[in-house]
Amino acid sequence: MKGETDAVTRSAGPLPGDQGAPSSVSPFPVHPSRSYDVDLLRTTEFPWTADTIYLNNASIGPLPERTRLVLDEFNRGRAAPHKLPDRELFAMLADTRRRIAQLVGASAEEIALTVNTGFGISMAARALPLAPGDIVLVSDKEFPANVYPWLRLKDRGVAMELVPTTAEGWPDEARLLERLRDPRVRVLAVSLVQFSNGYLVDLGRLSAATRETGAFLVVDAIQGIGQLPLDLSRTRVDVLACGAQKWLLSPWGAGFVYVHRDLIGALDPAITGWLSFEGTDDLTRLTQYDDTLRADARRFELMTLPYQDFAGFNASLELLLSIGIEQIRDHIATLHQPVLAWAERSGARVVSPRGASGSGILCVAPEGVQAVHRRLKAARIVCSLREGAIRFSPHCYNTVAEMERVAQALASD
Numbered sequence: 001m002k003g004e005t006d007a008v009t010r011s012a013g014p015l016p017g018d019q020g021a022p023s024s025v026s027p028f029p030v031h032p033s034r035s036y037d038v039d040l041l042r043t044t045e046f047p048w049t050a051d052t053i054y055l056n057n058a059s060i061g062p063l064p065e066r067t068r069l070v071l072d073e074f075n076r077g078r079a080a081p082h083k084l085p086d087r088e089l090f091a092m093l094a095d096t097r098r099r100i101a102q103l104v105g106a107s108a109e110e111i112a113l114t115v116n117t118g119f120g121i122s123m124a125a126r127a128l129p130l131a132p133g134d135i136v137l138v139s140d141k142e143f144p145a146n147v148y149p150w151l152r153l154k155d156r157g158v159a160m161e162l163v164p165t166t167a168e169g170w171p172d173e174a175r176l177l178e179r180l181r182d183p184r185v186r187v188l189a190v191s192l193v194q195f196s197n198g199y200l201v202d203l204g205r206l207s208a209a210t211r212e213t214g215a216f217l218v219v220d221a222i223q224g225i226g227q228l229p230l231d232l233s234r235t236r237v238d239v240l241a242c243g244a245q246k247w248l249l250s251p252w253g254a255g256f257v258y259v260h261r262d263l264i265g266a267l268d269p270a271i272t273g274w275l276s277f278e279g280t281d282d283l284t285r286l287t288q289y290d291d292t293l294r295a296d297a298r299r300f301e302l303m304t305l306p307y308q309d310f311a312g313f314n315a316s317l318e319l320l321l322s323i324g325i326e327q328i329r330d331h332i333a334t335l336h337q338p339v340l341a342w343a344e345r346s347g348a349r350v351v352s353p354r355g356a357s358g359s360g361i362l363c364v365a366p367e368g369v370q371a372v373h374r375r376l377k378a379a380r381i382v383c384s385l386r387e388g389a390i391r392f393s394p395h396c397y398n399t400v401a402e403m404e405r406v407a408q409a410l411a412s413d
């Protein structure tokens, strides 16, 4: 991360009160200044990497073995539900909130568990105090999950304004800052990392600008969290939504929304679940109907949640935190090198930004891009074709040797 978020060092390891943690001994102890053992990670957690080069985490992150085992174990209990008492399920969800908070520099009270990214963005669109005539700024070319919930606010007289991208197709931050000066602009909604080119916004800069104008900053973080460090205690964001199915290597159905502590009480959730209310703490007296919303972010949760997915999410969070997100970021940057060297040699266009605006997503647009993509597929290299470019999204378990094979396959026409 850039600017304010540069100096993040999150300590991993067991959390206080972590009795529900799926496994307590990690083979990947935290070594803040050293890299981790990628070969060990591959054989223990991603054994299928022996025959496939998977570079598609921006689409679907694989489940580590420990997560798959936790899911199997959970489902065994689910087949005989007396083995899954409510108290253990709720404790497991509390662990998940704590681990997410550790990951993003928040407190657990600011985390609500959700089933995907879209839920958090829609919640923000409906709950933020917006009035007719207000404007929501969104960069053109954003992923649609961060567009449609804002577009639909026209039913309230709130307009979404798409701000054109730069010539390279990246969010035009200077233009966004300029438009923020319009007092009608009440929300800036951005992806932390763009899905089609990997552009990483300067969150510190956008945050400072929204603080100045009083606009709300809403972040779709699904393409960033898990591959890039983020410290929300240092960079003010109002609402941040994230699904866990990509870089967080977790089951579909797991995700979260962060709501800044100052906003929780002020936001009236448009839709609520029965566990959003304080009165439902006591499951033996549910029909007293006390409609006091919870004071923490659980007021935004929709119960019943897919518990098995959060049990899996917990296990994946444990793994990622034990490796260290800074280590993962640095590792991925190394992985990009062989493909960048090929692009330099061949003159292929690199669609992704380099340097401070770069991320773990690397997109290239060689001549005959569709044929090249087919060639990669035939070589058992899994990646995506997005917006006219080949998108590589390697993660913690990929190797430089794999990326050298990718560069060879790119070169062999």
Ligand SMILES: Cc1ncc(COP(=O)(O)O)c(C=O)c1O
Pocket (backbone or CB within 6 Å): 116, 117, 118, 119, 143, 145, 146, 191, 193, 194, 195, 220, 222, 223, 242, 243
């Ligand atoms: C930027 C971005 N936001 C959101 C999503 C997905 O949203 P959801 O988790 O709601 O399915 C994706 C990819 O699928 C994405 O790339």
